Amino acid sequence: MTELSKLAIAAQASYLAHGNTKKTHCKWGHEFTKANTRYTKTGARKCMACRRLQNMDNYNRYAEKRRQAARRRRKEKKCLNQKQ
Ligand SMILES: [Zn+2]
Numbered sequence: 543m544t545e546l547s548k549l550a551i552a553a554q555a556s557y558l559a560h561g562n563t564k565k566t567h568c569k570w571g572h573e574f575t576k577a578n579t580r581y582t583k584t585g586a587r588k589c590m591a592c593r594r595l596q597n598m599d600n601y602n603r604y605a606e607k608r609r610q611a612a613r614r615r616r617k618e619k620k621c622l623n624q625k626q
Contacts, residue, residue, distance in 0.1 A: 546599050
């Protein structure tokens, strides 16, 4: 897990725990505007900019995993070719 997603989850947990609804900006400084805010079933606010960042973070993490897997496969193929 990256530092960013860890912090984002921690921020979310603290909102849920303390009901920090008077703040006008999220932990990362995004303003809670109508367009940028979604409400969960429990009434907690979610910053859409942070969600986007988190999604991007996940995407990048898996992209790196995919690249590593492809590299491994290429390496294994090369080894097999050398043995023959
Ligand atoms: Zn945010």
